[in-house]
Amino acid sequence: MSPLSRISTSYAPRFAEFAFEPGFTAAVDQHVAELRDKLAAGGGLLQPQAPDPEILSDYALGFLDALTENGWREPVGHDYAVCRLTAICWLVRRHDLA
Template sequence: MSPLAGISSAYAPRFAEFAFEPAFTAAVDQHVAEIRERLAATTPGLIPRPPHREDLADYAIGFLDALTEIDWREPVGHDYAVCRLTAITWLVRHHGLLQGG
C-alpha cells in the first residue's frame, strides 16, 4: 500500500470531527497551508496548485519515519502529528491524488 493510501485510510475518519471541533479544523487548515508551502505547491493566484503526488508521498514517508524514530503513538485527541497526518489526508482527498494509480 502506498504511504498516501495508508495515511488516508487511517485519517479520513477524522474529517467527521471537523463538524464539532473547530479548533481541530483550524489546526488542520494551518497544516495544509504549511505542507503546501513546504512542497512549493503555491502559485501567485488565490487558488494554490495541487501538490505533486510523488512530492507529497516523499514528505509523508519522511514524516512517518520521524514518528517511528520517536516511537509516537496516536493519542485520543489531537496533537501535532494527528493534525499533520489529517492535513496530508485532506490534500490527498481534495486533489484526488490516489486516482489513476
C-alpha cells in the same frame, strides 16, 4: 500500499471531527497551508495547485518514519502529528492523489 493511501485510509475518519471541533479544523487548515508552502504547491486562493504526488509521498514517508523512530502512538486528541497527518490526508482527498 503507498504512504499517501495509508494516511488517507487512516485519517479520513478524522474529517467527521471537523463538525464539532473548530480548533482541530483550524489547526488542520494551518497545516495544509504550511504543507503547500513547504512543498511549493502554491496557486491562487481560489484555485490552489495540487501538490506533486511524488513529493508529498516522500514527505509523508519521511514524516511517518520519524514518528516510528520516536515511538509515537496516535492519541485520542489532536497533537501536532495528528493535525499534520490529517492535513496530508485532506490534500490527498482534495486533489485525488491516491
